Amino acid sequence: MSLTRFGAGDIVISTDSLVTSTWTGNVNNLQNHWTQSIDGGVFGSPTSSGWFHLDVYQTSSLNSEAEIQYSIGYGNRLGSGSPDFTNDSGSHGMNAARATYGAYRNLVYGDENQNFTFNTHVPDDIWVINVARSRYKQSLKPGTLNLVVSASLSGSPTVTMPIHLTDDSVTSNGSAKLTNLGRQFNINSGSSGIVNLDTMGGTSLQHTDSGSYGLFYPDAGVIILNPDAFGQNPPADLMIAGKEHYGTPAASAANSGSFLTPNRHRGEMRNYNGTGVYKTGRLAGRQNNPAKLYQAISGGLKFIVDTQEKITSQYYFARAKNFEYNYTTNPSFTDSKGNLTYSSMINNPVTYITTVGLYNDSNDLVAVAKISQPVVKDFTKEALIRVKLDY
């Protein structure tokens, strides 16, 4: 006999929650943010992928180890903020920003008439941070979000203004609004799920005059930010008065202090910076929106969020009793006629367990487990091996 049936109680199912860091290499705090922006290809035309989502890597995208960590998008319900697909009358406002806003609105509300609302404030646009599915696995863990955004520009330290953002799951005792995209938490100033009581610039203790900083959808790995909550110091508009939608940026150099204020131009490509590289000075006003948020996140030097995964394991207890499994079909155990190699083993055979095979009723080997070192088995020993199979 070589197969033993599992008895009652030999098979146990257990479901456990596994929490890990989200980023590649189990890095807790993602501080290195890289984009694929060398030649501006992702922003080459109004339909280029960069206008929809700017992928962010943990290392240079040219590195073979580079993996997408998250993507940044910008959505505008009126169709501002990215170049029109076709820049002509009858097609103005049809662009990536509008498509992005509509897509996330459908995912969250399933209603084209419902707009993103932060507390009571309804902005025209949204920032989107979409964590890669392979990184967040089953869901992000509420209460672990620590995201710092900053408008810090290279060479312009005076405009640095880091804002520490977190979800309000701890403060709200885990109470969430349920949406089509799963649980929804507010994003406020604070850390590790605990909201600060002195949120910057707000009339409320938990949000700004323009509503909360954002919404957190842990089950979908999505963070929606409210641009108006950040736009506390909007720069002088660079567009010529009266031509806001289709105009040409004016020649002004007074825009270096833009603090996550979206570029809400419309129309032609020339209203937008054509690469993912962040621009300073006058060109900042023509910066494409995904790169604006990218710059703010990478400058913040803190993006921490954990993933949560439920793993169902099945445990099989393989029991070898003292009188079982003391002989083997291993050819080195016998000679060519089947005689035991060692005479001492006729009455005291010794075998060594190295492998446990799991079979179905049809005797198919469906799973196998290896032991790190051989386990001695003879007529005076019993072995109990717990085999864990994860699903």
Add this chain to the structure above:
Amino acid sequence: MGYLDSSTITVDAILTKRGRELLARNDGSFKITQFALGDDEIDYTMFNENHPNGSQYAGEAIENMSLIEAIPDGNHIMRHKLITLDRGTSVIPFIDVGQNIIKLAIGGTYSLTPKTLNYNGVTTGLAEPNGYSFTIADRRLVTRFASMGAPGKPAARLAQPYSTTAVGESVSGRGVSITGISSTSLFGSNEKLLTTLTIEGMNTGARLTIPLEVSKTVAITTAAASDATPSESI
């Protein structure tokens, strides 16, 4: 006073290729109901009855060896199983099919009924009551691969999925009937194609692997039983 060792060995299992296939079918065929123990990489010639430090050290070389990780191909792991026999047993059962190779012509059929020598102490061999498992490594080479039945055992297993690559198939029974392919399309410029047939006793765990050759033109010629030298015998 010390502490008793109450530890339980815990190991992580991986699914075999067959396991993944059955899991994908989602028809209940994956359900695990049995286990077996194996010792594939153990070389019992390392067992040193005459160890200078005494018999307690006879297994020193084996017990301290490092083991390799699990291989997901079920044809290459659990090849040597531990078995349960009465104490005092001096011979281990092994399978005999009377020949060392199976040769088939195109469209030719061959039937095989193995027996297990030393089973229940019968040196001339007996058929195992629970029959045998027959596995062909490349199912493409035969048009028919069917068991000849055994008491209480299914005559054939689940149908194989469509595949353009070599995929094994197993059947259970007292014997097996094999019919070679009738087309020459797989041969190319080759005159013959080779695969293996693995036979495993369901009672003893004894295992034998012999080559199976399908020839483009040659009629069936099987080696005489007296020439039998199994490529692997136990």
